Amino acid sequence: MSASENVDQDLIRKDAGTKTVRGKRSGAVKFGGNALPLALVTFAIVAFLALTQPNFASYQNINSILFGVSIEFLAIIGFTYVMVMREIDLSVGSVFALTGTLTGALLINDWSLFTAAVVALGAAGLVGLLNGLLVVRFGINSLMLTIGTMLLVRGLSNVLANDLGGRTYPREFRSLARTDLFDTRVTIVIMVVMVLLAWVFQRRFGLYRKMCFVGENMKSAAVHGIHVGRIKVLAFVASAMTAGLGGIFTASRITHADVRMGLGLEFVMVTAAIIGGASLYGGRGDLRGSALGLLLLAVVLNGMIMFDIEPVFQQFVIGALLIATVTFDTFFNRRAS
Template identity: 30%
Template structure:
């Protein structure tokens, strides 16, 4: 069935918005298209994009995870302490990701098994794990990290920053699981209609638990990258990151009601948020006004998504 021009535009509205945004910013700020700035934007986007990929799994089931910023903070702090105390990059990477997955399992248990609302459950764990991060670090940043650890986020392969390569790999893996496996089909079914999915034999509790584990692990990895990038783990790290992740997913076309969306759309959404942040910084726009602009963009994205249905 051939799509009309209008349908094609609506289908690709996120990509068109990204292109238009890049053109606009490059006109008003010539620094935008420099190699160093593009590299910086892509590195910054990687942290949010990885969290947003995990968030996509959650939102596709009709859920939400407000705790990802706190998971990022505590995993980043644990990673920094491990590398300072043992010098082991392997342990500093694997243990925080396992911790992030365990926190996701904690969230998933209360949401899927105890049937708590995802918003309430993850709001509680967001507060709990932010508090634990302050306790673990005594409210102080963990710094003086090794050069090898700092290279996780600052090294490049050719001209491509390592975090960008991580993001590409994770995107490919996520795309495969969502589009080429039975798990992915079941996930979309749960998001489309959980009761029907349960009656058809799909283990909805298992699916809903797994997506939070995935989201927690993704936030844990982002915590490592964010800590490596600045060479320090702050107990305040990740504050507000859950909003950027959710915004990336929504702007990318994933329905907050679940059952509809894609990881590729989420990457486009993350790029839009990253380019917008960078453009506003280049134009020396006050951070207070930046919050307003991002809020308006999210609102417009939701309205556009509603009108396209």
């Protein structure tokens, strides 16, 4: 039996009195556990709104909801797997803004779309690499570190946006987010494909089990030969780059530089991920659940608009849901302990 197979076998055994990946909080066992109940709750809310608000079920409104969710979904891909390993990346909203704004700025300066996007995503990757290396090499708390990164990157993004002075991006860039594939927005197609790929990854690949093991017990994972630091750094890089990809599509959608772009996105990410089955205590997470969590939030906020509830109240709802999900997550993990 190979060393890799030995590691995978060890992941399902008890480890000297510690929790295992197949323990009470295991992501491997609980994979998809939230998906069906969450889908049913979301469907019930959709049905209620469709019955009480005729405009809710219109093609235009449903397509708008899915379009917005699909762009935010791009940002939550890497974020979910960072949470699986008991870390957090609160810089996603700022990276989201910087990457989109930088792409637009480079295009205004006559760069090609491909080159501008690659450079902007490279900048996002560097932010993720910095986060990952500081967490791994120096043991800095990822919550506090990424708050600092969030402020730093947000400052850079705002300076860049102010320099652009609200200039409209080139037509080629503005049309990117409105590109259709099979008569459907390309980001919606990407979301569906990525959810399917995530299902395969989480069910069939040993890397996901190793990530859960790291989230459950990092020291034990290292003892079993898992490259904890390498996996964590790659996860932070992926979190930044997927956030950057979402930022590029958002910048294309809004057509001009906006200092408000991505504000509060990190809190939406945390709320949606925990609703979808991830935990601040690590060891579990499901990208399908994260996608459903985003959809649930979008449907609730859209319903509030339909009922003429003040837009400023939306932040209250997000805050209340965040408190509720974090409280439930903490209670659940204390019981599991």
